[in-house]
Amino acid sequence: GQNIDQPTEMTATEGAIVQINCTYQTSGFNGLFWYQQHAGEAPTFLSYNVLDGLEEKGRFSSFLSRSKGYSYLLLKELQMKDSASYLCAVMDSNYQLIWGAGTKLIIKP
Amino acid sequence: DTAVSQTPKYLVTQMGNDKSIKCEQNLGHDTMYWYKQDSKKFLKIMFSYNNKELIINETVPNRFSPKSPDKAHLNLHINSLELGDSAVYFCASSQDSEPSMPPLHFGNGTRLTVT
Numbered sequence: 001g002q003n004i005d006q007p008t009e010m011t012a013t014e015g016a017i018v019q020i021n022c023t024y025q026t027s028g029f030n031g032l033f034w035y036q037q038h039a040g041e042a043p044t045f046l047s048y049n050v051l052d053g054l055e056e057k058g059r060f061s062s063f064l065s066r067s068k069g070y071s072y073l074l075l076k077e078l079q080m081k082d083s084a085s086y087l088c089a090v091m092d093s094n095y096q097l098i099w100g101a102g103t104k105l106i107i108k109p
Numbered sequence: 110d111t112a113v114s115q116t117p118k119y120l121v122t123q124m125g126n127d128k129s130i131k132c133e134q135n136l137g138h139d140t141m142y143w144y145k146q147d148s149k150k151f152l153k154i155m156f157s158y159n160n161k162e163l164i165i166n167e168t169v170p171n172r173f174s175p176k177s178p179d180k181a182h183l184n185l186h187i188n189s190l191e192l193g194d195s196a197v198y199f200c201a202s203s204q205d206s207e208p209s210m211p212p213l214h215f216g217n218g219t220r221l222t223v224t
Contacts, residue, residue: 033212033213035212040218041217041218042113042199042215042216042217042218043152043199043213043215044215045212045213045214048212085150087152089152096154096165097154097213099151099152099153100151101149101150101151102150
C-alpha cells in the first residue's frame with residue numbers, strides 16, 4: 001500500500017528552528033509537496049520538490065532524498081503565526097496525490 | 110479576488126437529508142477536485158474533473174455525485190446523508206493534472222455536521 005508518515009505533533013520556541021520529517025512509500029514518484037494549514041482554514045502551498053536536494057524559500061526550506069523516500073521541511077526564525085499543521089503529499093506514478101495526516105506545530109513564546 | 114470559493118462554510122443537517130456544496134474558481138484552471146478531510150486530518154480525494162470530464166472517481170458511495178455545469182464550477186451533491194459523512198470538504202483546482210502542475214489551490218472548506 002501507499003503510505004506517508006509524519007510526526008503527529010511538534011513543539012518549538014519562537015525564534016528557533018524546527019525540522020518536520022516526512023517519509024513515504026508510494027507506487028512511483030512524481031514530486032513531493034508541503035502545505036501549511038491553519039486551524040479551520042484551507043491548506044496553502046509551501047514547496048514542491050521533484051529532484052534531490054534542498055529548495056529554499058525565505059524562512060522555509062524543503063529537502064528531498066528520493067533514494068531514502070524522505071523529505072523534511074525546515075522552518076527558521078519561528079514566529080507565532082507559524083503555528084499550524086504541515087501536510088506532506090506525494091504524487092505517485094498515476095499522478096495522484098497521496099497525503100500524510102499532517103504535523104501539528106505548536107510555537108511557544 | 111482570484112480564488113477558489115465554496116459555500117456554505119458550515120452545514121448542519123439531519124441524517125437522511127440531501128444537501129449540496131457549491132464551488133467556483135476564477136483562476137482559469139482546467140481541473141477541479143473535491144477532497145474530504147476527516148477527524149484524523151487525512152485529506153482524501155473524492156473526485157476530480159478536467160474539462161468537464163470525470164478523470165478520478167475514488168471509491169466513494171454513490172450517494173455523492175459531482176456536478177460540473179462549466180469549467181469554473183464543480184458542485185458536490187450528497188443524498189441520504191449519514192453520520193459518517195460528517196467532515197470538512199475542500200474544493201480545489203489546478204492548471205492541469207500532470208506532475209508539472211502548479212500546486213493545488215484550495216477553497217476554505219465546508220464543515221458538514223450530520224446529526
